[in-house]
Amino acid sequence: MKSDLFSFIKTIFSFIRPFWKKFFIGLTCAVLTSLITGFSTWAIKPVFNFVFVEKHYEYFKFVPPFLIIIFTLLGFFSLLQAYFMKAVSTGVVNLVRLELFKKCLFLPVLKLSKQTTGQTVSRVINDTAQIEPILGNTFQTIFKESLTVLSLLIVAFLQKWDLTLIAFSTVPIIIFGAKILGFKTRRARKLAQNATGELTHKMHEILGGIKEIKLSGSYEKIIELFSKELDKFYKWSLKITKYREGSKSLVDAVTGLGGALVIGYGGYLIIREALSPGAFLSILTAILLIFNPMRKLAKAYTGLKEAQGAWTRIQEVLQLEEEKGGNLKAFPPKKGFLFKNVYFKYSEELSWVLKDINLFIPANKVIALVGPSGSGKTTLVSLLPRFYDPQQGKIYLDNTLLKDFDILSLRSLFGMVLQEPFLFNLSIKENLIMAKPEATEEEIIKACKLAKAHEFIEKLPKGYDTVLGEEGLSLSGGQKQRLALARVFLKKPPVIILDEATSQLDTITEQAIQEALDNFKGSYTIIIIAHRLSTVNKADRIFVLDKGQIVAEGTHQELLERCSLYKNLYLTFQKT
Numbered sequence: 001m002k003s004d005l006f007s008f009i010k011t012i013f014s015f016i017r018p019f020w021k022k023f024f025i026g027l028t029c030a031v032l033t034s035l036i037t038g039f040s041t042w043a044i045k046p047v048f049n050f051v052f053v054e055k056h057y058e059y060f061k062f063v064p065p066f067l068i069i070i071f072t073l074l075g076f077f078s079l080l081q082a083y084f085m086k087a088v089s090t091g092v093v094n095l096v097r098l099e100l101f102k103k104c105l106f107l108p109v110l111k112l113s114k115q116t117t118g119q120t121v122s123r124v125i126n127d128t129a130q131i132e133p134i135l136g137n138t139f140q141t142i143f144k145e146s147l148t149v150l151s152l153l154i155v156a157f158l159q160k161w162d163l164t165l166i167a168f169s170t171v172p173i174i175i176f177g178a179k180i181l182g183f184k185t186r187r188a189r190k191l192a193q194n195a196t197g198e199l200t201h202k203m204h205e206i207l208g209g210i211k212e213i214k215l216s217g218s219y220e221k222i223i224e225l226f227s228k229e230l231d232k233f234y235k236w237s238l239k240i241t242k243y244r245e246g247s248k249s250l251v252d253a254v255t256g257l258g259g260a261l262v263i264g265y266g267g268y269l270i271i272r273e274a275l276s277p278g279a280f281l282s283i284l285t286a287i288l289l290i291f292n293p294m295r296k297l298a299k300a301y302t303g304l305k306e307a308q309g310a311w312t313r314i315q316e317v318l319q320l321e322e323e324k325g326g327n328l329k330a331f332p333p334k335k336g337f338l339f340k341n342v343y344f345k346y347s348e349e350l351s352w353v354l355k356d357i358n359l360f361i362p363a364n365k366v367i368a369l370v371g372p373s374g375s376g377k378t379t380l381v382s383l384l385p386r387f388y389d390p391q392q393g394k395i396y397l398d399n400t401l402l403k404d405f406d407i408l409s410l411r412s413l414f415g416m417v418l419q420e421p422f423l424f425n426l427s428i429k430e431n432l433i434m435a436k437p438e439a440t441e442e443e444i445i446k447a448c449k450l451a452k453a454h455e456f457i458e459k460l461p462k463g464y465d466t467v468l469g470e471e472g473l474s475l476s477g478g479q480k481q482r483l484a485l486a487r488v489f490l491k492k493p494p495v496i497i498l499d500e501a502t503s504q505l506d507t508i509t510e511q512a513i514q515e516a517l518d519n520f521k522g523s524y525t526i527i528i529i530a531h532r533l534s535t536v537n538k539a540d541r542i543f544v545l546d547k548g549q550i551v552a553e554g555t556h557q558e559l560l561e562r563c564s565l566y567k568n569l570y571l572t573f574q575k576t
């Protein structure tokens with residue numbers, strides 16, 4: 001437990017290191033503020049005696065300016081202290097936030113979606129905020145108050161050690177109590193943080209479905225759902241206060257007990273004339289003075305424990321294993337991709353989404369994946385850029401396992417238009433060149449023309465510089481698809497995967513894009529997923545997927561004759 005706390009403090013200090021100059025200035029200013037306060041308090045007596053008692057009235061004129069200087073200095077140093085300490089604490093918090101965010105980018109897709117998004121966001125924002133106070137105040141408090149306690153202890157011990165010992169016989173109770181309460185606070189804090197994460201997530205999720213809610217009119221049900229999460233948060237927040245205030249009350253009660261013991265035993269000693277009333281008063285003052293800094297220390301300890309709880313949660317994310325590949329640089333396929341007895345499921349508890357997939361995707365051909373909704377088409381193509389790895393079986397590019405390629409270079413082979421294209425709230429141009437940062441203006445326009453996007457982009461308020469999401473600007477599903485296609489046409493990757501890439505386009509536009517795609521035939525590996533079989537019937541090879549298994553493969557004509565599922569799919573779509 002102790003070593004845990006110790007290693008926690010050590011880690012926090014390793015984050016402070018980049019800010020050590022600011023930290024040092026802040027700490028120096030804190031010490032200066034204490035020194036000035038101490039000095040001015042101490043100076044009252046000699047100054048008062050010198051000027052008024054010993055009647056050196058000619059020096060009186062120095063007193064008001066002296067006061068002004070002291071208070072100005074005090075203000076100045078406490079401002080500097082607050083400023084630099086905040087600079088350190090916020091700096092460290094931001095550093096941790098950045099680390100967490102970076103970590104999220106490099107986690108396997110599955111890990112990231114398992115931690116619900118709200119929880120992850122909560123860790124990045126709330127848990128990191130939890131460690132800020134300890135950087136701002138707690139370390140200072142521990143530093144300063146420990147010194148105070150130590151010096152007062154020495155004074156008391158030198159006066160009468162046995163009386164002091166009796167007074168402090170209660171301290172173990174405080175330590176023990178603070179430890180237990182600290183542990184409980186930490187646990188409650190963790191659960192409260194979980195509840196906050198859940199709250200963020202729920203709110204996000206619910207408001208995402210606002211149209212459905214409005215249509216169904218089921219406001220009460222939704223409000224109830226949200227209230228439940230609020231209740232959880234309420235419960236744990238109250239518990240935190242209970243334990244935190246509990247440790248304060250414990251100190252109060254024990255202070256009373258300590259006072260009673262000292263007065264009892266001290267009074268007894270005075271009556272027996274074993275102690276002078278003056279010495280007794282001095283010890284009593286020292287002891288009573290000690291309890292306030294001790295209370296602050298106890299509070300600092302609880303704060304430290306709370307921060308440690310938050311840190312544990314941050315650590316859980318930081319320690320997750322990042323996705324990793326091999327050292328080989330990936331190359332455009334010469335033979336193709338080979339799936340060998342591949343099995344995949346999204347999580348342990350769920351059943352197989354892909355079962356015993358054996359499949360060869362020849363290089364530089366157009367291949368199509370068809371099959372009913374939910375049969376596993378999107379999942380299958382997601383295995384190629386290693387968004388997911390199969391639990392069983394192997395996937396090769398030419399003769400090398402996908403896992404042996406450097407992951408970045410492997411992914412650079414692919415251009416994908418996903419079922420629901422995602423665009424950033426950046427300008428259209430920035431969205432496009434994400435795939436190819438060095439692209440020229442002409443290249444961009446050419447790609448957009450191919451994807452039939454140029455026309456609508458030109459009509460936007462600022463053309464290619466229009467920022468998506470700004471002033472409520474949002475694109476239609478088909479427009480997004482065309483931008484995503486343009487992104488692929490711009491990058492011209494060796495492997496192009498189109499997952500329902502033209503599903504939201506009208507037939508004329510779709511036809512035009514088909515023709516554009518024809519330019520890529522022969523020198524690019526193209527994988528098309530489509531429900532409209534008119535899009536796939538020209539493919540060199542078609543695979544039919546059903547319930548996670550490849551049930552047939554061949555050309556359009558062959559499948560029409562051989563595969564009843566394909567024939568049914570084809571006939572149904574022809575009717576529509």
Ligand SMILES: Nc1ncnc2c1ncn2[C@@H]1O[C@H](COP(=O)(O)OP(=O)(O)OP(=O)(O)O)[C@@H](O)[C@H]1O
Binds near residue numbers: 113353374378379419
């Ligand atoms: N992220 C996920 N987590 C858990 N299960 C998932 C996830 N994505 C898909 N599935 C499940 O995997 C199965 C296959 O889904 P997939 O998206 O691959 O189907 P699909 O063939 O692309 O369907 P569609 O034609 O509707 O796009 C489905 O049963 C689905 O419920």
Ligand SMILES: [Mg+2]
Binds near residue numbers: 377
């Ligand atoms: Mg799909």
